[in-house]
Amino acid sequence: MSTTPSPPNSPEASSSTKRKSVRPPSIVVETLGATTSETKEGLRKINNYLLKKEIGRGAFGTVHLGIDENTNTEYAIKEFSKSRLRKKEQMDLFRSGGPRGRRLMGLGVGRAAAAAKSSNPLDLVRGEMAVLKKLNHPHIVRLFEVLDDPSGDSLYMVFEMMHKGVLMEIEVDQVAKPFSEDVARRYFKEMMLGIEYLHANDIVHRDIKPDNLLLSKEDVLKIVDFGVSEIFVKGNDRLKKSAGSPAFMAPELCVAKHGEVSGKATDIWSMGVTLYCMVFGKTPFVSTNLLELYEMIKDAPIDFGDKSGNLLDLLQRVLDRNPDTRITMKELRNHAWITNDDTETMISEEDNCDVVTEVTEEEMNNAIKSIASIFAVIKAVSKFKRHSRSLSQQSLNKMMAEVKLEEESKKSSTLI
Known part of the structure; x- marks a missing residue:
């Protein structure tokens, strides 16, 4: 989907520089006894939501443009196959050798045994719900409701509608039209704010890529798809399992039996590959052979074309193969390309992450x-x-x- 980004100084572009107010956690409605029906025109309905047309497709189901007939509001409704999710649960349980370890918050990853035994089908997507309920941020997509029709095979997640679609279409065999540096800078900063907020809330996304960055009607970037995200223990972001899209995976994840790695550092690498896509219209490493792709990510030289100055320095630091010396989020904030040589300001880390995610004792x-x-x-x-x-x-x-x-x-x- 092609998009026409707003100029960096437009009202829509200023969301990354405005002071954010304290926000309560998101409220997600869980509807267990939903009913699926069909209209005279042959369109499906789930409760009050009319599924108008398919706007996306993934491994576990489809995404529909949905209309709430009570309010006429448009939503993106993600439909999952319960049977496919259960098979995924069983495979994850089989591969892991049993339910143990950290709280992996994917489509049931690390929750396979509990979800398989549970009579509540919402447990199949409980991980993604757990992440999204914890969050409320202008650069993270909102989840409003999860519905289950007990008589059918589908689960539905009702998200806010992102009318302008994905940030950029990246295909293996073609190059997309790159963004200008100014537009790339604005989108990268909005992504930064969202990821910084996630990390402050003890969450690593693990699948950052242009496909998972959507644009709203107002041209605001929002992060989506928390299917393989992980909630980590405060102060310890070490992960053992690889996850995400191969072309965007950090080199330390492309090694067999790699042991524990920093989840935050792997997110920053993926942000770097995404920035590379913005300014070059393609990923830095391209191969249809997975093993060859992993070898390229680990060792192949990166072609930075004619880029120079601050942008080249940032690309080299964010795509540093050594996670210990890779640029950190705090260092990113002060980088000359991000600040445009100190001519652009950004909301402070304190204001960006100062969000109430639970009711305080004083409020109680x-x-x-x-x-x-x-x-x-x-x-x-x-x-x-x-x-x-x-x-x-x-x-x-x-x-x-x-x-x-x-x-x-x-x-x-x-x-x-």
């Missing part, structure tokens, strides 16, 4: 206080009704104060 206490005060009002009104209607507002206020004092005394006694 405030909620409890609010409920307690409601009960106090109800008691006061009840007490007021038992007295003469001629009581003044002042008397009512006095009663309210007495009820509150009574409640506080009870609370103190309970605590003691």
